[in-house]
Amino acid sequence: MRTLGGRYRLEQRIGIGGMSEVWRSHDLVLDRPVAVKLISPGQDEGATSVERIRDEARSAARLVHPNVASVHDFGTATPMPGCEVPYIVMELAEGETLAAHLRDGALDWRIAVRVCAEVSAALAAAHAHGIVHRDVKPANVMLTPSGVKVLDFGIATPAGAPDRTPDGIVVGTPAYLAPEQLDRQPATPAADMYALGVLLYYCLTGRLPYAASSTTQLLGERQRQAPEPLPEIDGLPAEVADLCRRCLADDPLVRPSSLMAALVLAEVVDARVYVPMLAAPPRQRGGVVSPWTDRAATEATEAVALDGPPTAWGG
CATH class of the missing domain: 1.10.510.10 (Transferase(Phosphotransferase) domain 1)
Structure with missing residues (x-):
């Protein structure tokens, strides 16, 4: 699962939390660096359902502000049969x-x-x-x-x-x-x-x-x-x-x-x-x-x- 959706190449893990991890990645379509937040598999379905994460991504994508790291995309990956992992693609804030x-x-x-x-x-x-x-x-x-x-x-x-x-x-x-x-x-x-x-x-x-x-x-x-x-x-x-x-x-x-x-x-x-x-x-x-x-x-x-x-x- 090094490339998500045939587009986002995971390069370096830059953060990890209780239910997710964030990767410095490269958008192969638009040729730009991005951050990809992967929801960790194996979590309680109620906390990390695809529907819930998609709703959160939609909410965040509505925000356009110079002090907010923008949300670019949402998708799901299937690292193994029957395991669907949602991810959110965000602006990579350097600093x-x-x-x-x-x-x-x-x-x-x-x-x-x-x-x-x-x-x-x-x-x-x-x-x-x-x-x-x-x-x-x-x-x-x-x-x-x-x-x-x-x-x-x-x-x-x-x-x-x-x-x-x-x-x-x-x-x-x-x-x-x-x-x-x-x-x-x-x-x-x-x-x-x-x-x-x-x-x-x-x-x-x-x-x-x-x-x-x-x-x-x-x-x-x-x-x-x-x-x-x-x-x-x-x-x-x-x-x-x-x-x-x-x-x-x-x-x-x-x-x-x-x-x-x-x-x-x-x-x-x-x-x-x-x-x-x-x-x-x-x-x-x-x-x-x-x-x-x-x-x-x-x-x-x-x-x-x-x-x-x-x-x-x-x-």
């Missing part, structure tokens, strides 16, 4: 994951805020399409020369959709799960915003906002320790600390929207982010550029934002 950067400790607060502003913008685009990511974490954030790419919308789901995974399986990464996800309530954008709060906290401090033992409590007793307050960080604007605190609220209604988070964080570091403007307030100083506003008025600014100098992600 280094946020997880790799965080191994050296916390980021400079300005870089942390910019990264999370772009992650929020990607989530705002998804939420505007009624899509919830469900697994926002450092390993799914790629830092590229042109900015952030949010990866792996492969477990994305329509907002409010019933959880179709088998009983006992909670989709997502334990440390980033919102309290309501532990009770298997339908996924909503507010769950992504809880994960964003954990991500922002981790970027600013180099650690999670709760004790190391809390992951066991998450999956066992269904009780989460209250997130620890964000420590004092020299120069960090108060609105960033407040946003982080509200994202980590137990009550989903207290958490800010992804659109609001993108606007607040971008404004703090005077960055440009792309967000759906249908629900956005009038454009603020330097904070927002949107392809959904009047094209004639924004075309020149968009070109500068998209074709500007590479982003420096150093600490």
Whole structure:
């Protein structure tokens, strides 16, 4: 199974998870590098059915945004009789994951805020399409020369959709799960915003906002320790600390929207982010550029934002 569908040649495995693995591959038809996510065979049919994976790929393929790794194709392979393995073909985002950067400790607060502003913008685009990511974490954030790419919308789901995974399986990464996800309530954008709060906290401090033992409590007793307050960080604007605190609220209604988070964080570091403007307030100083506003008025600014100098992600 080195070539899928007579088109995608698998070259190097670059990631592996509980139910899938990702390969650097080559599209022989269009002569370009791609990433192929293979769903591991032998998993529970309810969690990895072809129908479910196809639905997820269709949802993710609707997203076209500079901070989202695009989905190109879906297919199935048959490595052995009676074994059908679904796969998703995605944009290959070149760079280094946020997880790799965080191994050296916390980021400079300005870089942390910019990264999370772009992650929020990607989530705002998804939420505007009624899509919830469900697994926002450092390993799914790629830092590229042109900015952030949010990866792996492969477990994305329509907002409010019933959880179709088998009983006992909670989709997502334990440390980033919102309290309501532990009770298997339908996924909503507010769950992504809880994960964003954990991500922002981790970027600013180099650690999670709760004790190391809390992951066991998450999956066992269904009780989460209250997130620890964000420590004092020299120069960090108060609105960033407040946003982080509200994202980590137990009550989903207290958490800010992804659109609001993108606007607040971008404004703090005077960055440009792309967000759906249908629900956005009038454009603020330097904070927002949107392809959904009047094209004639924004075309020149968009070109500068998209074709500007590479982003420096150093600490």
